[in-house]
């Protein structure tokens with residue numbers, strides 16, 4: 487880390503929830519981003535292979551509706567999110583800003599604007615922190631080398647290397663793009679690389695790249711996808727079984743595809759997404775939930791609807807998510823829990839029978855047990871060994887809490903337990 491650089495984690499810890507936006511000129515085709523180019527991968531079942539020319543057809547006609555980023559950022563804010571990350575350039579190489587280091591960008595289209603600038607302004611206007619996703623790999627760049635139909639399969643393409651002079655030019659362009667992104671748009675809060683698996687730390691010049699980033703944006707948070715660097719780990723499409731060391735953020739799609747793909751109707755329900763958020767926060771992580779705007783920039787209706795379900799729940803329960811840390815030990819409660827000082831939030835992701843238990847609690851220190859949404863005090867009994875109850879000055883035991891049926895939330899119920907000390 488260069489002198490004076492210290493990432494600002496305050497907002498990241500507070501937010502717990504952000505919006506990932508996967509968007510490129512290819513969103514016009516309604517296909518997964520980039521992967522169709524290289525024959526798809528099993529992990530992305532809708533990344534159906536496409537001929538290179540077909541994938542790139544129409545890219546230079548990309549002309550989304552003006553004001554699109556404002557609408558995504560308003561939706562993110564309404565969903566209770568605290569930040570966003572936009573694919574400024576995915577593996578397919580199309581830059582959403584008028585980069586001087588490529589001729590394959592929004593500048594070459596009739597759009598005539600800078601989508602990255604619009605996004606940054608829109609996020610700030612909503613009070614959201616700003617993140618940039620940038621693929622280290624570029625399957626379109628002449629010096630990378632570009633992918634072509636003879637390059638199949640992907641594994642064979644991975645083994646291809648450009649001539650040293652071409653690679654130097656590529657690295658220069660990559661550094662140039664990073665410099666543009668981190669110089670021209672004010673303070674950027676998180677830098678999210680990807681595609682790192684295609685080259686080594688040395689080939690990416692990762693150390694110099696990190697130094698450049700920290701010098702341009704001393705407070706920025708870097709993900710671990712710049713090899714050898716990284717302030718946070720970034721699991722993907724799941725909640726890690728073992729809690730990662732340090733800060734982490736899992737990114738997830740609402741269906742199975744990152745880019746707009748109408749063929750993919752395998753959506754998680756809004757409730758499932760809320761539960762995912764609760765579980766992620768319960769393990770002390772952040773959730774970066776993906777949306778996939780269409781080619782004209784609008785948010786697909788199934789995604790908009792889900793954001794609304796999450797937002798309606800967050801309106802009532804954000805206290806149990808935002809600014810929290812992981813709560814109890816897993817054995818203490820059958821479900822996720824989060825904490826803020828003396829307040830412990832129990833996330834009921836199922837309907838209890840008449841009661842549910844919380845174990846290993848210092849019983850005499852319990853100050854209140856409340857239904858978060860209505861503030862209703864809940865009846866509870868305590869259970870501990872007789873000896874603890876009679877002689878213990880600070881007995882430890884179980885709390886058995888009653889939850890009336892009418893207080894069960896259709897999405898997820900939160901019970902707030904306050905324990906002194």
Ligand code: GLC
Nearest residue numbers: 508519520680681722737744
């Ligand atoms: C994977 C995919 C990429 C997607 C990313 C999000 O790395 O290659 O398409 O952008 O996951 O984390």
